[in-house]
Amino acid sequence: MLKITMYSSADKVAGQGVGSAYLELMHLLKTNFKGEFDIAVNQYRTSDISHYHTIDLPFWFSTFSKKRGRKIGYVHFLPETLEGSLKIPQPFRGIFYRYVIAFYKRMDHLVVVNPSFIDKLVAYGIPRTKITYIPNFVDDAKFHPVDELEKRRLKTKWGIAQQRFVVVGSGQIQERKGVFDFIQLAEQNPDVQFIWAGGFSFGRITDGYTALKKIVDNPPANLKFPGIVSRQEIAELDNIADLFLLPSYNELFPMSVLEAFSCGTPVMLRDLDLYHSIIQGYYEPAKDVDEMQQKLDWLRKTPARLAELKMAAHTASRQYSKSHLAKVWHQFYLEQAKEG
Known part of the structure; x- marks a missing residue:
């Protein structure tokens, strides 16, 4: 069984899309691949894959352990996309923006939710071969038309x-x-x-x-x-x-x-x-x-x-259905495990 550890604080702040995307993926994996994937959250255990959904400082330090296995980073934002969101004074803003890119560079592979971000990450010095596009999705059992x-x-x-x-x-x-x-x-x-x-x-x-x-x-x-x-x-x-x-x-x-x-x-x-x-x-x-x-x-x-x-x-x-993206994530994790 493939051991996947999720590192995330995305659901601790209510009302943000990153948290919704994280919860949707967790639900999809647990309901579709219960017998194939052993999934844990924020446990510093030995894993085949460590998937980082947020860039918390403790998660950064965890990337230096060989127990993490293949390190996957989820790119939900870049420094330029934070403009107009948070009011961070200088010099702290510049320091934080450099940290964001440094965190992404610590990863073995990155997943972007929009293909337009691939070129931007390449411009930051991240090889194109280390980036995969997988879009967001929602659960149609929760979001569907009513009469x-x-x-x-x-x-x-x-x-x-x-x-x-x-x-x-x-x-x-x-x-x-x-x-x-x-x-x-x-x-x-x-x-x-x-x-x-x-x-x-x-x-x-x-x-x-x-x-x-x-x-x-x-x-x-x-x-x-x-x-x-x-x-x-x-x-x-x-x-x-x-x-x-x-x-x-x-x-x-x-x-x-x-x-x-x-x-x-x-x-x-x-x-x-x-x-x-x-x-x-x-x-x-x-x-x-x-x-x-x-x-x-x-x-x-x-x-x-x-x-x-x-x-x-x-x-x-x-x-962008759940059933289609389930197959995409399944194949992605299996391919990444082989690279580890």
Whole structure:
């Protein structure tokens, strides 16, 4: 039996996509390969593979032990993707960014969730042969479409009028996520219900915390901030949404978008280059908040386009299904074990 040890603190901070991705992978491996993989978490034991999901300092020191076996690093972010997320003063920011890359260089192999990050890692001096792209996925047993009767029940539960157009976004409340644009759209469309599910996962060091906290504490009448909610509640909100909107300025492969796809929810995104290689054609693109407003107006008047986006969401969810990615991870671990 292959001994795999996961090193992670991703689920200790609620409301972040890294934690969701980690929990999805753990559930997939334990349910699909119970007889093949002996999986432990944060145990400094002798292993065939040590898979590092987060870059905690104790994990860094653990990489110097020969007991770790083949060291796999999960790349959920790079220094440049942290800009607009956390407010870290110099010189600490520069030190931390160098540590991030040093941690990745300690690995025998890296897994990226977006192929656009391969070239960036190569530019940092990491050989291309040591990098594999494996996308995120979500469990369709948790995230799936519900019928109209259930949608009506959920709208009542969340205090939303049955006929009201609903726009949902989710993720940490921070500048990088484009939350200010989401707020602006809510102010410009008082007849539309906006909901942003998420909170300040990193508290006061969140970039833009002071300005955002004022609005979260006193939002427009048509904008709800339910805070950090459970994954079940995220699925409920995705299902009552007429449109899922993520106006982020920087992402890798957002779990929130995959969750919306899996619920069959039409999706509109700020049209980032890094989306093009993974989900182009499955969402409505918009370059800025003005175009988001134009397209929101258009989509509300064009049910045929919303229906097309719903079908696109279903297609995307099949491409990034749990069953397909289970085979990919199984093969990956077996190949890495042979390299160890």
